[in-house]
Amino acid sequence: MMNKTKLSAVALFLGPSLLIIALFFFLPVITAFVMSFTDFDIYALGNLEYLRFVAFKNYSTLLSDPLFWTAIKNTFYFVMVGGPLSVAASLAAAVLLNSKFIRFKGIFRLIYFLPVVTTHVAVSIVWRYIYHPRFGLLNYLLGFIGIGPVDWLGDPNWSMPAIILLVVWKNFGYNMVIFIAGLQNIPEELYEAASIEGASAWQQFKHITIPQLAPTTLFISVITMIGYFQLFAEPYVMTQGGPLNSTLSIVLYMYQEGFRWWNIGYSTALAFMLTVIILIGTTIQFKLQKERNG
Amino acid sequence: MAKLKKYLVIALAIFFAVITFLPFLWMISASFMSTGASNTYPPKLFPEKFDFSHYEILFSRLNLTRYLLNSVIISLGATFFSLLLNSMGGYAFAKFRFAKKESLFKFLLSSMIIPGQVTMLPVFLLLKNMGMINTYWAIIVPGMASIFGIFLIRQYAYSIPDSLIEAAKMDGATELQIYLKIILPLCKPILVTLGLFTFMGTWNDFLWPLIVMTDSNMYTLPVALANLSSEHVQDTEMLMAGSVITIFPVLVVFLALQKYYIKGIMMGSVKE
Numbered sequence: 001m002m003n004k005t006k007l008s009a010v011a012l013f014l015g016p017s018l019l020i021i022a023l024f025f026f027l028p029v030i031t032a033f034v035m036s037f038t039d040f041d042i043y044a045l046g047n048l049e050y051l052r053f054v055a056f057k058n059y060s061t062l063l064s065d066p067l068f069w070t071a072i073k074n075t076f077y078f079v080m081v082g083g084p085l086s087v088a089a090s091l092a093a094a095v096l097l098n099s100k101f102i103r104f105k106g107i108f109r110l111i112y113f114l115p116v117v118t119t120h121v122a123v124s125i126v127w128r129y130i131y132h133p134r135f136g137l138l139n140y141l142l143g144f145i146g147i148g149p150v151d152w153l154g155d156p157n158w159s160m161p162a163i164i165l166l167v168v169w170k171n172f173g174y175n176m177v178i179f180i181a182g183l184q185n186i187p188e189e190l191y192e193a194a195s196i197e198g199a200s201a202w203q204q205f206k207h208i209t210i211p212q213l214a215p216t217t218l219f220i221s222v223i224t225m226i227g228y229f230q231l232f233a234e235p236y237v238m239t240q241g242g243p244l245n246s247t248l249s250i251v252l253y254m255y256q257e258g259f260r261w262w263n264i265g266y267s268t269a270l271a272f273m274l275t276v277i278i279l280i281g282t283t284i285q286f287k288l289q290k291e292r293n294g
Numbered sequence: 295m296a297k298l299k300k301y302l303v304i305a306l307a308i309f310f311a312v313i314t315f316l317p318f319l320w321m322i323s324a325s326f327m328s329t330g331a332s333n334t335y336p337p338k339l340f341p342e343k344f345d346f347s348h349y350e351i352l353f354s355r356l357n358l359t360r361y362l363l364n365s366v367i368i369s370l371g372a373t374f375f376s377l378l379l380n381s382m383g384g385y386a387f388a389k390f391r392f393a394k395k396e397s398l399f400k401f402l403l404s405s406m407i408i409p410g411q412v413t414m415l416p417v418f419l420l421l422k423n424m425g426m427i428n429t430y431w432a433i434i435v436p437g438m439a440s441i442f443g444i445f446l447i448r449q450y451a452y453s454i455p456d457s458l459i460e461a462a463k464m465d466g467a468t469e470l471q472i473y474l475k476i477i478l479p480l481c482k483p484i485l486v487t488l489g490l491f492t493f494m495g496t497w498n499d500f501l502w503p504l505i506v507m508t509d510s511n512m513y514t515l516p517v518a519l520a521n522l523s524s525e526h527v528q529d530t531e532m533l534m535a536g537s538v539i540t541i542f543p544v545l546v547v548f549l550a551l552q553k554y555y556i557k558g559i560m561m562g563s564v565k566e
Contacts, residue, residue, distance in 0.1 A: 005390040009469040013390065017383030017439035021402070024436040028416035029408055035416065045419075096307050101300040110552065111311045114318065117548045117555070119498045121516040122537035125523045126321045129530055135333045137320055169314065177556055178563045201299075219563055230409055233500045237520050251411055251501075258415050259505055271412040278409060 036269040042262040058269035068270070070245050071253040072277075074160060078249065079228045079281075082164040086228075087220055089172040094179030095209070109180075113173035120170075124237035127166045128153065131238075153239055156246035163234050163247055171227075175220045182216035183209070218289045222282055229278050250274050321541075325349070325534035332530045348535035358539065360511060361518040365497055366543075368433050368514060372496040373489050375438040380488060383439060384447025385477050389459060399448070402441045411501075418505055432506035433514075437496065442562070443488055449561055450484035451477065487558035490551050497544050515540045 036058055038044075044051040062068045093112055097105055115123065130137045131152035139149045152162040186209065194204050210217075231249040235241055241248035241256075250270065258267030319339065324332040328345040331338070352358040387399050417436055418427075426432045454477065462472050478485070503514040513521065519536050526532060548555060 003391070005386075005392055006469070007392070010386060010390055010392045013382045013386035013469070013473070017379040017444060020379060020435070020439040021441060023420075024417055025413055025441075026405070028413035028420070029405075031416035032412050093310060096303065096310065099303050099307075101303045102307055108307055108311055110549075111314055113552075114545070115314060117494060117498075117544055118541045119500075119516050119519075119537075119544065121500050121520050122321075122540040123317065125519065125533055125537055126317050128523075129324070129332070129534075130317060130320065132333075135335055135337055137316065137337050140335070140337050169317070173314075174559065177559050181560055181563075216563075226407070226409070230411060236500075237523065254411060255501070259418075264415050264419075268412070268415055271409070271414075275408055275412055279407065282407065 032268040032271060035265055036272055038265045040264040040268075041266075045262055045264070054265070058266050059273075061266065062269055062273060067245065067248065067253060068273075071248050071250045074246065074248055075229060075231060075250045077160055078164060078167075078231055079225055081161075082167055083221070083224050083228050085164065086168045086171055086224055087175060087217070089168055090175035090220065091179050091213075091217075093172060093176040094183055095205070097176070098180055098183045109173075109177070112176055115170040116173040118170070120233035121237055123170055124166065124234050127162075128238050131162055154243055156244045159239055159243060159246045163231075163238065166234060166238075167228070167231075171224075175224065178216060178220055179213070182213050186212045214289070214292070218285065222285050225281050225285065226278055229274060229281070250277075321534050321537055324531055325538045327531050329529070329531055332534070345531075348529075348532040349539070351532065352535055352539065356522065357511075358515075358518070358536070361513050361515050362539070364430070364512060365515045368430050368503075369493050369496040371430060371434045372437045373493045375434060376440065376443055376492040377485055377489050379439040380443030381447050381478065381481060381485060382473065383444040385451045385473060385481075387444060387448040388451035389454070389456070389477075403445065406441050414502075414505065421506060427506055428509045428512050430512075433496065433499075433503055436502075437492070443492070446488050446491075446558065446561060447481065447484060450481055454480055483554065483557070484561075486551060487554040487561070490547065490555050491558055493547060494544050494555075 037053060037055055039052050039054045039057070041050075096102065097108055097112070102108065129135075131139075133139060133149050133151040133154065136152075138152065142150070150158055152158050190208050190212070191204055194208060199207070230251050232251040232255065235247040235249055235252055236255075239247045241252050251274070254267050254270040254274070257263045257270060320337075323338070323340050325348060326344045326346070327338070327341040328343070328347075331341065331345075387395065421427055421432050421436075426435065458476060459472055462476055467475070497514075498516065499514075500516045500520065503517045504520070507513055507517060510518075510521070519533075519540050522536055523533050
């Protein structure tokens with residue numbers, strides 16, 4: 001049995017990091033929670049005497065705020081469509097790169113991965129021009145298969161699909177890397193046995209690959225969902241939430257309320273709504289996975 | 295039949311690669327086109343002649359040198375402190391023996407579900423009271439330690455044999471000496487990974503610098519670029535040059551150390 005570490009050493013090694021985390025994470029979480037029950041605004045920012053406790057007023061105002069519901073609707077649209085699309089693209093790319101037919105795998109993986117490490121703001125600006133209705137690359141390419149010019153960022157029906165397309169392009173490489181590792185962990189014998197029994201490639205994919213990857217897929221779905229609920233930079237740079245608020249996300253609305261109008265109490269209430277939504281979403285995904293497994 | 299399948303798979307992989315790379319190709323090409331040349335129909339994929347003037351203007355008239363410098367200082371500073379604090383914390387969680395260690399660590403891990411946006415307003419007000427708004431510290435200090443960073447180091451430091459540490463103690467080494475002489479050298483690979491994550495994350499971050507840097511002299515590259523893009527919407531070629539400059543440094547760092555980055559993703563994905 002080894003001795004306990006001296007308390008002074010524990011304090012020296014853990015103290016600094018725990019202090020930073022306490023000061024800049026736990027304390028702010030608690031403060032934000034308290035603030036969400038106050039009318040903290042620009043006047044209170046100048047003089048704290050104007051601060052009043054308002055109980056659940058921020059939350060009840062939120063529930064009757066049409067912009068809040070618009071932001072919820074848009075964010076769910078983005079998560080529900082963009083999330084699965086992104087996971088599917090990652091899986092497709094991983095299966096492709098895991099194929100024995102592909103050589104120079106490293107180069108392909110690198111190219112697929114490039115968008116992941118690039119700056120949100122820079123690629124959002126680049127894509128804003130790719131989406132240009134007249135001179136943009138995308139409409140030019142779509143013209144070849146007979147699809148007429150789409151006003152991607154100007155038409156409220158197309159603005160969210162445009163953002164989804166950009167985000168899927170930017171992110172699929174990340175989950176692809178995790179999927180590749182998952183694929184490599186599937187025993188080769190499973191496929192060999194299936195081949196002998198005459199299973200087609202699609203049947204093998206459906207009955208071996210998908211079930212074997214289930215834990216990986218769950219993990220990827222959860223982190224993708226949590227990340228996608230926090231959509232911000234893309235609509236901020238490309239559309240400022242427009243047109244007609246069609247790309248206003250929860251975090252963008254939170255940013256506007258908090259840092260543009262200094263409705264701090266209201267904005268922190270929004271942040272906690274986001275937390276609750278993420279918690280519920282995560283729980284549902286774990287439940288679904290459990291049911292599927294038996 | 296097998297041949298057909300083979301070519302289909304290869305064609306698909308190449309098609310994906312082209313689609314993925316096309317926006318980058320266009321960005322780089324457009325940044326070298328003369329003013330207005332990228333706004334033509336049909337769109338051009340390559341410049342007719344190379345025009346470097348946008349890069350010159352960005353650096354000479356639009357203060358880009360300053361933003362580049364800000365980004366470099368902030369990203370390097372954040373990386374240095376995050377490596378120091380997280381490695382000490384992660385090592386302590388892996389090897390120290392003290393009461394409530396496991397439950398404290400579990401508590402930290404489970405709190406990672408809370409999205410960072412919740413803390414933004416209080417942290418902003420806190421930094422404002424500390425007089426740190428519009429200083430490099432406003433970005434560096436809150437990122438000095440992270441639960442993810444501690445987790446990453448802890449997972450790695452676990453594999454260091456206890457006997458090494460015990461032997462050093464027998465020889466009379468202090469905890470600090472053990473950390474500096476044994477733990478840090480052995481943890482080099484994971485330190486590179488964490489450093490890479492921190493550097494790239496800080497460089498690419500947008501929301502936080504946008505909030506704490508209100509003085510335009512303190513902008514980081516992404517904030518400056520976003521600002522430029524709303525003021526110079528028509529100058530496509532110049533914005534592309536700005537995007538190239540913003541992306542280029544992280545890309546170089548990534549290309550040099552990509553295997554460490556990939557390893558970090560893998561380690562992060564086994565925590566469930």
